[in-house]
Amino acid sequence: xxxxxxxxxxxxxxxxxxxxxxxxxxxxxxxxxxxxxxxxxxxxxxxxxxxxxxxxxxxxxxxxxxxxxxxxxxxxxxxxxxxxxxxxxxxxxxxxxxxxx
Amino acid sequence: xxxxxxxxxxxxxxxxxxxxxxxxxxxxxxxxxxxxxxxxxxxxxxxxxxxxxxxxxxxxxxxxxxxxxxxxxxxxxxxxxxxxxxxxxxxxxxxxxxxxxxxxxxxxxxxxxxxxxxxxxxxxxxxxxxxxxxxxxxxxxxxxxxxxxxxxxxxxx
Numbered sequence: 383x384x385x386x387x388x389x390x391x392x393x394x395x396x397x398x399x400x401x402x403x404x405x406x407x408x409x410x411x412x413x414x415x416x417x418x419x420x421x422x423x424x425x426x427x428x429x430x431x432x433x434x435x436x437x438x439x440x441x442x443x444x445x446x447x448x449x450x451x452x453x454x455x456x457x458x459x460x461x462x463x464x465x466x467x468x469x470x471x472x473x474x475x476x477x478x479x480x481x482x483x
Numbered sequence: 484x485x486x487x488x489x490x491x492x493x494x495x496x497x498x499x500x501x502x503x504x505x506x507x508x509x510x511x512x513x514x515x516x517x518x519x520x521x522x523x524x525x526x527x528x529x530x531x532x533x534x535x536x537x538x539x540x541x542x543x544x545x546x547x548x549x550x551x552x553x554x555x556x557x558x559x560x561x562x563x564x565x566x567x568x569x570x571x572x573x574x575x576x577x578x579x580x581x582x583x584x585x586x587x588x589x590x591x592x593x594x595x596x597x598x599x600x601x602x603x604x605x606x607x608x609x610x611x612x613x614x615x616x617x618x619x620x621x622x623x624x625x626x627x628x629x630x631x632x633x634x635x636x637x638x639x640x
Contacts, residue, residue, distance in 0.1 A: 429486060429490060432490055432493060433486065433489060433490070438493065441493070441497045442497060442500055444497075445497045445498070445500040445501035445504065446500060446501070446504045448501050448504075449500070449501035449502065449503070449504030449505035449506075449508065450504050450505070450508045452505050453504070453505045453506075453507075453508035453509040453512065454508060454512065456509060457508075457509060457512040457513070457514060457515060458515060459515040459516065460515060460516070460517075460518060460521065462518060462521065464521050464522065464524065464525030464529075465525060465618075467518040467519075467521035467522045467525065468518075468521070468522030468523075468525050468526060468619075469522075469619070469622055469623060470518045470522070471517075471518045471519040471521075471522040471523075471544075471548065471551075472522070472544075472547065472551065472596060472599065472600070472619075472623070473551075473596060473623045473626065474551050474554040474555045474558060474592045474596065475558075475589075475592070475593075475623070475626035475627075475628050475629065476623075
């Protein structure tokens with residue numbers, strides 16, 4: 383196929399490809415691979431874990447346990463003898479008083 | 484939806500779940516008796532109070548519990564400046580004046596409590612009233628806080 387004269391033809395005839403790679407080529411390639419596979423930070427790990435369906439279940443179970451546990455603690459009967467309960471209820475000093483007994 | 488939005492929604496949902504669970508369990512669990520309720524029940528059983536006397540004593544306590552809360556608040560207010568000033572340099576005179584004020588408030592609270600107990604005893608059958616005072620007064624008449632204040636405040640010569 384005839385092509386019109388192109389200045390690029392002349393340049394291409396003078397172009398020589400070097401077949402030697404630089405001495406650091408291999409090391410640079412491995413460094414790039416290592417950078418891509420670097421250990422994720424704790425934030426990245428946490429986000430990845432939180433987005434998994436199994437973590438959703440664990441977090442829900444923990445929320446239920448914490449909520450129920452706190453309610454249970456708040457509705458625990460007082461650990462006082464009836465006598466101490468009376469003293470605590472009538473003495474303005476009692477909260478400290480009982481604590482130091 | 485971005486990852487950040489997804490995470491935010493999950494965190495909010497988990498917190499909401501914890502709050503809802505807390506409210507449900509709190510609503511369903513039987514409420515424990517307060518110290519005041521336990522104390523009054525004990526008073527009725529221990530001193531064999533007839534119903535009419537107990538009703539009057541209960542009313543008396545209801546009014547007293549309000550005063551008792553006020554007394555606690557007064558004692559707290561009197562003690563706070565001492566705590567704050569203890570961190571800075573306070574003059575000896577200022578400290579002594581504050582201690583005297585606190586002691587006066589505490590003595591007044593103690594008198595109020597003893598008056599209340601004597602009134603309660605007077606509403607009980609005579610022997611039970613005497614036993615009640617013998618049981619309770621030694622326990623409450625010398626609170627450690629007041630003993631400490633009494634030893635700190637130097638009486639005027």
